[in-house]
Amino acid sequence: MHMADALLSPAVGVSFWAGTFAAITYASKKLKDTIDDRMIPLMGVLGAFIFAAQMINFTIPGTGSSGHIGGGMILAVILGPFASFLVMASVLTVQGLFFADGGLLALGCNIWNLGIYPCFIVYPLLYRPLVRRDASPRRIVIASILSVVVALQMGAFSVVLETVLSGKSELPFGAFVLLMQPIHLVIGIVEGLITAGVVNYVRSARPELLEGVSTSGKPLRLGKIIIIFAALALITGGWISWYASTHPDGLEWAVQRITGKPSLPAKEEGVAKAFKDVQEKTAVMPEYGFKQTGGEATGGAGTPALPKEAETSAAGIIGAAVVLGAVVLLGFGITMIRKRRG
Numbered sequence: 001m002h003m004a005d006a007l008l009s010p011a012v013g014v015s016f017w018a019g020t021f022a023a024i025t026y027a028s029k030k031l032k033d034t035i036d037d038r039m040i041p042l043m044g045v046l047g048a049f050i051f052a053a054q055m056i057n058f059t060i061p062g063t064g065s066s067g068h069i070g071g072g073m074i075l076a077v078i079l080g081p082f083a084s085f086l087v088m089a090s091v092l093t094v095q096g097l098f099f100a101d102g103g104l105l106a107l108g109c110n111i112w113n114l115g116i117y118p119c120f121i122v123y124p125l126l127y128r129p130l131v132r133r134d135a136s137p138r139r140i141v142i143a144s145i146l147s148v149v150v151a152l153q154m155g156a157f158s159v160v161l162e163t164v165l166s167g168k169s170e171l172p173f174g175a176f177v178l179l180m181q182p183i184h185l186v187i188g189i190v191e192g193l194i195t196a197g198v199v200n201y202v203r204s205a206r207p208e209l210l211e212g213v214s215t216s217g218k219p220l221r222l223g224k225i226i227i228i229f230a231a232l233a234l235i236t237g238g239w240i241s242w243y244a245s246t247h248p249d250g251l252e253w254a255v256q257r258i259t260g261k262p263s264l265p266a267k268e269e270g271v272a273k274a275f276k277d278v279q280e281k282t283a284v285m286p287e288y289g290f291k292q293t294g295g296e297a298t299g300g301a302g303t304p305a306l307p308k309e310a311e312t313s314a315a316g317i318i319g320a321a322v323v324l325g326a327v328v329l330l331g332f333g334i335t336m337i338r339k340r341r342g
Contacts, residue, residue, distance in 0.1 A: 001070065001155055001184070001251050002095070002110050005103030006264040009166035010271035016162070017108030023116060024089055031082040032338045039083065040331035042222050045229040046075060047087040047327040048320035051094065052237030053194075055288065055316055057245040060186050065253035066245035067187030070155070072118030073148050073195050077127060078202055078209055081119045083331075088115040090326045094319060096279070100286035105275040113158045118151040126150060128211060135213045137200050144199060145192030152188035156180040159251060170259050179254035187250055233324075237316020241288075242309045288315035 005013070050071035057066035071091070075084035089111045095101040102110045130143035160177045199210070206225050207213040247253070252262040266276065284291070289311040306314075 001113060001152075001159065001249065002092075002102030003106040003113070003159060003162070003251065004263055004266070005105040005272055005275060006266040007159075007163050007166065007168060007171075007255075008103075008106050008109060009168075010105065012162055012166045013103075013105035013108060013275075014271065015108075016112050020089070020108040020111045020116075023112075023120075024086065027082040027085045028334055031086065032334050034080075035083070035331065035334060035338070036220070037332075037335055038220055038222060039079070040328055040335070041226050042229070043079060043083055043087050043331055044324040044328040045226050045233060046078060047091050048233035048324040049229045049236065050075065050087070051091045051323045052233045052241065052316050052320050054091070054095070055237060055241040055244060055312075055319075057247065057249055058190060059245040059247055060183065060250075063183065063186075063253065064247055065183055065250055066247040067183070067190065067250050068244075069191040069194055070114045070118065070148075070152065072114055072151060073123065073127065073144065073191075074198050076119045076123035077144075077195070077199050081123055084123075085115050085119040086330060087327055088119065090330060091323055094323050094326060097282045098284055098322065099288055099315065099319060100279055100283040101288070103275065104279045105272055109159075109162050113155040117154040117158070118147070121154070122147050122151040132211060135203065135210055137203065140199050140203065141193075141196040144196035145189060148192035148195050149185060149188035152184045152191065153181060156184040156250070168264065170264060171255065172258070175258050176254060179257055180250065183250040183253060230324075233320045234317060237320045238313045241312050241316045244312075285311070285315045285318070288312055288319075290314075 050069075053071060054068050057068045059066050072084065072088055075087050078084075079087065092102065092107065092110050092114065096104050096107045096110070127143050127147040130146070131139050157177065157180070160171075160173065160180055163171045163176065164173050202225065203210055203213055205228070206222065208220055209225075248256060248262050255264065256262045266272065268276075289308070290306065
């Protein structure tokens with residue numbers, strides 16, 4: 001559900017940039033007062049895992065569409081709302097800057113749609129009340145599916161509203177919403193099951209990380225679970241990503257059903273062009289592959305291009321590592337500010 005710049009007007013894109021920046025500032029201030037330094041490496045490996053997991057699109061049978069997890073609820077349940085939002089913002093920023101996955105003008109909208117709803121609305125208002133007193137495996141499954149479905153429905157509807165506010169007449173409100181909501185309902189159910197599996201694993205391995213689970217004062221020991229999620233990020237990004245569905249994702253599918261094309265033409269002027277020019281310079285692996293500088297079949301200077309699987313593996317591993325580093329630097333930066341002011 002990563003929006004491209006062509007779906008937005010500059011006014012809407014910049015407005016959501018401002019709203020997202022305010023949310024990042026708020027989350028950073030709140031996290032400064034509550035962060036446990038021992039959680040920072042876990043934040044990093046979870047961000048790396050979510051980056052890798054978002055590379056894997058799964059086919060929606062009978063539709064010609066595909067979907068991928070957002071990961072916001074996984075992060076929120078394990079890390080809490082403030083840390084999870086900052087991790088999600090880091091993942092989406094790395095995707096936009098270095099892999100051209102989602103536009104830079106649209107980055108504020110993408111962080112809002114995939115981060116604000118699960119971390120600040122659905123997690124505290126739906127998931128926590130459902131599991132606070134009974135974080136049993138069965139209750140976690142129910143809460144995860146319901147929460148992810150609601151968060152994804154809110155995000156999908158937000159995409160529709162953002163295009164309407166942008167004046168995109170090619171995507172009429174009624175037709176667009178009738179395609180976006182059902183396809184993301186199916187995607188949400190699948191992601192809900194994945195979320196439940198991850199959370200129930202954490203419940204069995206490190207129950208002290210989760211609310212509503214009796215731990216009898218267990219100390220916080222994270223070494224094993226950090227290693228597990230780091231390994232999952234490497235395996236997911238470096239290997240499982242080879243088998244991602246090639247069908248358009250839910251948003252592209254909906255746009256294609258209405259317009260006949262998976263995307264709208266991008267504007268080559270003003271603010272939109274400025275964001276595009278920046279992204280072309282920063283995206284070292286656009287669409288998770290190396291830039292082609294020597295023709296369609298070469299990797300530059302007459303050198304044969306790498307196999308697609310090798311490029312995908314490189315993108316998955318490099319991207320996961322960049323997210324890991326960015327989140328760890330952000331976390332320790334916040335703790336340093338707290339210590340200096342404290």
